[in-house]
Amino acid sequence: MHTLSLVIVLAPLLGAIIAGFFGKVIGRAGAHWVTIIGVAISCLLSLVVFKQIIFDGVAPYNASVYTWLVSDGIKFEVGFLVDQLTALMMVVVTFVSLMVHIYTIGYMRDDPGYQRFFSYISLFTFSMLMLIMANNFMQLFFGWEAVGLVSYLLIGFWHHKESAIYANLKAFLVNRVGDLGFLLGIAAVLMYFNTLDYAEVFHLAPSMANVTDDFVMNEQWSVITVICILLFVGAMGKSAQVPLHVWLPDSMEGPTPISALIHAATMVTAGVYMVARMSPLFELSQTALSFVIVIGAITALFMGLLGIVQNDIKRVIAYSTLSQLGYMVVALGASAYATGIFHLMTHAFFKALLFLAAGSVIIAMHHEQDMTKMGGLKKYMPITYWTFLMGALALIGFPGFAGFFSKDSIIEAVHISTVPGAGFAYAAVLIGVFITALYTFRMFFLVFHGKERMDEHTRHHLHESPPVVTVPLVLLAIPSVIIGAIAIEPLQFGDFFGHAIMVLPEHNVLEVLAAEYHGASNFILHGLMAPAVWLSLLGVGVAWFLYLKRPDIAGEIKQRFPGIYNLLDRKYGADDFNDAVFAGGSRSLGRFLWRFGDIKLIDGVMVNGTAFGIGKLSGVIRRVQSGFLYHYAFAMIIGLLVLLTWFVF
């Protein structure tokens, strides 16, 4: 296992290094081969690890590989923890990454930064694996920052585009806010537990449950609550939860494979994974769970609403990602960590599929992303059409598809949960189902059905994408359909995760659900009686009515309710607020500090002032060096006399 995990982590890194530093030498084909082989090795070995841990019942592997430094008795190590949770994540990450690698060959075919792109995505795979395989907070933080860095680099991949630079700067800055909380959380762990090792922290956690300390203004706060909320602030940044969600829609400036890999399937779910990993801590704090569930519910509902008014195909999917991340976080808040991870997995497959299919559409449309200029693509792109449809059905939770099982489990779990805020969350996720179906099928109908609204030239060139693009689509469509039915039983109701996830008995909503569970087909039947499925079908119906049957009504509604439309169109004013208050405020503060503090005080008085003073002094003292021998001798005698008088008498 030791060698295995090392190879899994290092193979993509090696690929990234070769493609990055020797990209010119090995050429374009060399770059994609070396990185694809690296990731394929990781993917295969991850499957081996998965088989060993899950099916052969090999004990979870937890060991340090390298001690970076020891300071004051605290070890900073590189180490791997491979248990059921990690194994599952490894398979998801490496599989999606491999699909995206292959797809990229087609998508980036004409891009001058071909090698650079492959180097980045391989580097991303390495960073993500470091994150999920970490056995201590230090390495978790390393992976956390490394994926953030690669995300930053990739959003700004087309760095000559003004909007891409704006978007990657925004992503970077917003993530700084989250990471500050995360870092403080880790610091708090170090402070109270005096170790960074997961196993030790989790072992000590129960004894810390009732410890309090005065963090702010002499109020007594529960240490665990503070740690959990700080860590969750990090997750809010990385997993784009309100109010730190603003960067994710803009991140769509990056190439589409990136949107699929990083901003849908893997990196943005790091926050969800982290909270699930920290379940032994979160379980101890009702307050933190409540905070998590409320934030998740707000994100799930309100971000979904924004998807309805977007016209950019990628942005619709981006808002849908936000909303689905909200679902996962809600599951975490309800202590249904396994369900959160389950949804994370199904979402990774169908969202990557949707993004890649959207990318396929975008290639066919010559990089046109506006849905109002599409329509009727069904007959030109059959493979893309059918795979997209499967992704869409999975997303809205159509009975039988992957998303149905995970989303219905979340809704049921929240329904049972007794955490404060669960009632609100239940309402939010239910309405969310309708909204999801509405915006998903609005997009679907606008793109693939209805009138052909593109110009003549584009239509003339419309054709299905090449196999490097469609093969990954098909390969991703398969799990998008079936993975839910296969995985629900072990993941939700079996002891799949073993000791990887810890749930207190009083929070254990899944146990209640398990009692009612009698097989996947039964679950579907049961689902048909619940409101969720009907809400989603209603959403599809409304979308069909508004965008295919009577397209004029949509415009009418927009005119009747300009207030609501504008609110949604301006994304609740979050961007404007951030621009004006945070960006504007810090710029004015910076300008003040620069004008007064830097130029006047530091440059003027301190730096130039002392330099000027010393320069003057230097000019004066050098006169002493007159060149006359008797002056020199005189100075020596004076020196002697001073020493004599000073030290002898």
Place this chain on the structure above:
Amino acid sequence: MNFEMPNFALALPEIFVLCMACIVLLVDLFVGERNRFVTYLMAQATLVGAMVLTLGLSSSEAQYTFGGSFVRDTMGDVLKAFIYLAVLMVFVYSRDYLRARQLFNGEYFVLGLFGVLGMMVMVSAHSLLTLYLGLELLSLCLYAMVALQRDSIAATEAAMKYFVLGSLASGMLLYGMSMLYGVTGSLDIGEISAYVAQNVGDNLVLEFAVVFVVVGLAFKLGAVPFHMWAPDVYHGASTSVTIYIGTAPKIAAFAMVMRLLVDGLGGLHVEWQGMLVMLAILSMAVGNVIAIAQSNLKRMLAYSTIAHVGFLLLGVLAGTENGYASAMFYIIIYALMGLGGFGMIMLLSRAGFEADRLEDFKGLNERSPWFAFIMMILMISMAGIPVSAGFWAKLAVLQAVVRADMVWLAVVAVIFSVIGAFYYLRIVKLMYFDKPEDTSPIKPAFDMRIVLSANGLAVLALGVFPGALSVLCVEAMK
């Protein structure tokens, strides 16, 4: 008093250098102008031979001979080895420089070798008499070397100043020694030390003696206010002589400080500590501040040396084994940096062009990126910036001072080293950001290229792996 046959074997390196210097002098008379390189090669061979002998005789135990007036110990061996190395590099750098100026005569090498002998005697001296003997042998060689360029007014003027001031300082040192002899009744450093240890107390004559001895040492090191000869001599002498004066003799002077102040007058540590504090602060202040106003690189390096001596004194005045080791580390690193710095000047110079103005380094990066890089390493090392040997050297002496409970002194030292960073980094700026005024190609001889590169890289390597050398220094002080 019964006569005892001294153990000549311990002084074998000294005897070897003496014989070889005489042989080189004789051989040089008979080789013609065209075969002068024979002299050069023999001089280099002498240094290599001396190195082999010194390292071969080396053992961890201190051994005495010539009635206790000569000592061979680890510190002496290490310092001698670095003296040979320094002079060897000086000869390599100087060869083409001298040739271009018709100064490629045997005198330079013979005087250089006799100077080495003087330094060796200083390093191994264990009585006031041997110490003085070595010092005078070295000084006389240096005076003559400065004056080698007979037709240069600047050189002869510098030689005169050096000679007169050096005589004055020698006089003071000798006066101090005579008082020491008067009080203790012995010239032997061991016996002086024993006397001082037994008679701690207010002894006015002894304190007088200490002051005079310190003044003599300060002159040799070039500490303020006994430094005034240094800029004029460094500037006036030809660069091949400046590099000699500026490096190896400093190592010998450090040895003299160790033998006299620490071994001999260690019991009076409290007295001389105060004086050294004053000298150190003045040296760091004057050296660093005046260096800023210099437009001549040789003068600038002279002031830089003065500032480095201030730092060196910090290590000595801490008065602990650790402090002495750090001072020894400092002087060795300093010698390496000085060699490189002056070596760069000689690299850029050619017939009729001295390359010793700051402007001459403008745009060096465009003319020779490699040597600009080497010079940059040397400069950041002199400034004491991390990942260079100079950083560790400064750190070591500062640590010693802090451990001796003189934090304020460490703070003062750091402030002056920040001021000093300015003029070192100015060179880096000139090399990398300015346009070259002179675009003639730089074509050094092969061996010069190798040795100078190795010199710069050694400074970098010692910055990354300072462990071995610093352990060596600690060993030497035990």
